[in-house]
Amino acid sequence: MPDRVDGPPRRRATLDDMEDPGSVLTGPVVPFPPEPDEPETDPSEAASGPVWRFLLEPRWLAWHLFAVVAVWGMLWLGDWQYHRAVGGNGLSWAYTFEWPLFAGFGVVFWARTIRDEFRARRGIDTVVDYAPPGQNLPGGIGMQQVNELAYDDTDDEDLASYNAYLAKLSGKTKALSAGRKAMTRDPGHKAITHG
Amino acid sequence: MRAAALRYRVMAYITGVLIIVVCFAGIPLQIVAHNTIISNDVATVHGFLYIVYVVFAYILAQKLKMRLGPTILLLLAGTVPIMTFFVERWMMRTYIRPALAAEDATTGTAQQPVAR
Numbered sequence: 001m002p003d004r005v006d007g008p009p010r011r012r013a014t015l016d017d018m019e020d021p022g023s024v025l026t027g028p029v030v031p032f033p034p035e036p037d038e039p040e041t042d043p044s045e046a047a048s049g050p051v052w053r054f055l056l057e058p059r060w061l062a063w064h065l066f067a068v069v070a071v072w073g074m075l076w077l078g079d080w081q082y083h084r085a086v087g088g089n090g091l092s093w094a095y096t097f098e099w100p101l102f103a104g105f106g107v108v109f110w111a112r113t114i115r116d117e118f119r120a121r122r123g124i125d126t127v128v129d130y131a132p133p134g135q136n137l138p139g140g141i142g143m144q145q146v147n148e149l150a151y152d153d154t155d156d157e158d159l160a161s162y163n164a165y166l167a168k169l170s171g172k173t174k175a176l177s178a179g180r181k182a183m184t185r186d187p188g189h190k191a192i193t194h195g
Numbered sequence: 196m197r198a199a200a201l202r203y204r205v206m207a208y209i210t211g212v213l214i215i216v217v218c219f220a221g222i223p224l225q226i227v228a229h230n231t232i233i234s235n236d237v238a239t240v241h242g243f244l245y246i247v248y249v250v251f252a253y254i255l256a257q258k259l260k261m262r263l264g265p266t267i268l269l270l271l272a273g274t275v276p277i278m279t280f281f282v283e284r285w286m287m288r289t290y291i292r293p294a295l296a297a298e299d300a301t302t303g304t305a306q307q308p309v310a311r
Contacts, residue, residue, distance in 0.1 A: 063263070091235050091239060094239050094242060094243070095242065098242055098243070098246065101246060102246075102249075105249060105250075105253075109253065109266075112257075113263060
């Protein structure tokens, strides 16, 4: 039984990445199997489900606490600068408006981390593999492109069928190159040989 | 991505230089010579350019899918003297160059079967 080649670490992608799927997907594409227990629901409906409970995890509570303290601190500094400005320090007027701006930015930052986590947990986001397909690695280390190299899968039926499957998918993908709408999460299909 | 990285780097160098001027020229001058020209004016300019820095750095962090901790480090780097430059180097090494390389790679051909 051949080992699955471990891919590079995956990162979450946002919907922005899907504007031009061709620019981010590197390999043959297959429809991702539909999640059995997740029917097509309205996202706002899903919000009332238990998804939000991650917000009560300790690390998220710590993040909320940090956000509250930071925003409160920035507003306090703005207030302090306001009193200095009123007291005659003209330069403080600049900071009087600057600190609330930073506080507002902090709120936006905090809110977006939560929004992104919701999206990721509901599977709205896709997983996109940003790593280049192996060609930056020096020869002999890790994975290599083998389009010119000989590789032998004749002694392994599973391997041969998997590589044939990949070749088929690759052909299909090229044929579909224009109308890729059902774009999905798994860009990298790596053929496997014995190590 | 390339443009976002460039915007971030330009602002990183500007805020990085300004804060060094403030801390290592302006404040000594204020303390020793009671001359507040540098510390007041340059500090105010730095304050406003730091807003621009934060916006550009945050946009870049979103594009690079950076995690929370590194993002906060990146944003705060504009306020600590000298650290801005180290963080910029670290950003290039850890995030920007790999992301640009991946971007270039994806514009190439579809992935071929690989062996190891």
